[in-house]
Amino acid sequence: MAVETSQRRCRMVDAMQQDPFAPTAFEQQGPRALAITWGDGHKSVYDVRALRLACGCAACIDEWTGEERLDDAAVPVDVAPVRIQPVGRYAIQIDWSDGHATGIYPFRRLRELCGCERCVAAR
Numbered sequence: 001m002a003v004e005t006s007q008r009r010c011r012m013v014d015a016m017q018q019d020p021f022a023p024t025a026f027e028q029q030g031p032r033a034l035a036i037t038w039g040d041g042h043k044s045v046y047d048v049r050a051l052r053l054a055c056g057c058a059a060c061i062d063e064w065t066g067e068e069r070l071d072d073a074a075v076p077v078d079v080a081p082v083r084i085q086p087v088g089r090y091a092i093q094i095d096w097s098d099g100h101a102t103g104i105y106p107f108r109r110l111r112e113l114c115g116c117e118r119c120v121a122a123r
Helices: 007-015 048-053 107-112 117-122
Strands: 023-028 033-038 043-047 081-087 091-096 104-106
Touching (some): 043 048, 043 107, 104 107
Antiparallel strands (some): 033 043
16 A cells, blocks of 8 residues: 655655755555655664554543553554655654544654664664
């Protein structure tokens, strides 16, 4: 399944290329991975189910206590992004194949979720 992106997002990404921690490209890498190339040239590859489980919206994380509300077992193993769109100049919003569409993924949070050796070592 191809991820739908808006042309508006493409224009915004071009404008954000000066920021080293803003994405310059999104690319679906097979059915289970989403790659983001950052303004500093770094490429992060995310397991899409792990991204879905990392959603920080009020439906998935209690706003007052920070307690996780999302039951991992309720997220299908084959969940996938169906649409990615910009939220201002600081985040993306992902519509998921399981119907979830309220999560906003700030660029800073996405970069923190990068699991490559370089990023893990820098934490």
